[in-house]
Amino acid sequence: MNIKEASEKTGVSSAAIRYYEKESLIPAIDRTPVGNRDIDDRIIRRIRFVTQMRSAGMSVENLRRYIQLFDAQEDNTKEQKALLQEQLAVMEEKRDDLQAAIDHLNYKLNHFYDHMEATEEELRALEREHADKVAKQTDDDWGQY
Amino acid sequence: MNIKEASEKTGVSSAAIRYYEKESLIPAIDRTPVGNRDIDDRIIRRIRFVTQMRSAGMSVENLRRYIQLFDAQEDNTKEQKALLQEQLAVMEEKRDDLQAAIDHLNYKLNHFYDHMEATEEELRALEREHADKVAKQTDDDWGQY
């Protein structure tokens, strides 16, 4: 498939796909005899992988380092482990921030229902959510938000 | 406390704190008679809130809109709900991407142990992790990564 189809399939712009290839976030893409990129499902999967990691907050540079570790055949396992665990810690912290924010938003949404237009059933359903107690726990940190 | 102490307390640079105030991500900060910012714990909490939301991937503009909804006393609940739910969806997607990436990293780390230096005990402990089965589920999407 050409780059436009790949773009439509992944939601990543053609320019971004070229950029990812240049930055080695995806492997070198085969060209047709005339020089156009010929993108297969393996590349599509890697584009999706990159999209997820980027969306999850990993920088292009870190992502490239991460990927290069897997492309390299050298015996660099100590650095691999160190990098991966470092990255893991960063991502877990982000996930926790995100979860706290999600819980807090849910809590706020519940309050809207409470004050505005919720039926009693909706309210009670919402009160049972995990979000509620966690949001209350974080109120000390977050003040009025 | 002055801005430098606040910076040290929050890990946010003085310049960034000024920027946040300018962009209304935090409220207007009181000044001392001579014009210096006098930062109290309420502001510290809000700086931390901003840091978490930013780290979680919310843009400055969205964050400002979110905060302004709570500062406003007008009856704009429909827009509030819409914005919050929109933001909630974005954040949940990010969280899921992040969790998938975390699971995958854990899976890869387990493989390193497997091939390199793990004791049998470490290996079996790791095999029991939740990460393992989820990573396997996502292998179809992620190819060799």
Added chain:
DNA sequence: ACTTGCCTTGAAGTACACATGAAGGTTTAA
């Protein structure tokens, strides 16, 4: 009096992650 060290505002600079534009090539279709 002067250096140190904090602060202020406003303007300008920087890094990242692409987006856009220029100049040109190929293929399909009227």
Added chain:
DNA sequence: TTAAACCTTCATGTGTACTTCAAGGCAAGT
């Protein structure tokens, strides 16, 4: 054969989120 609709590379532009710089004020210590 001429236009449309893709594609290529390389260069430059753009938006975001700060960072850094410039010019100066205030307060304490020597």
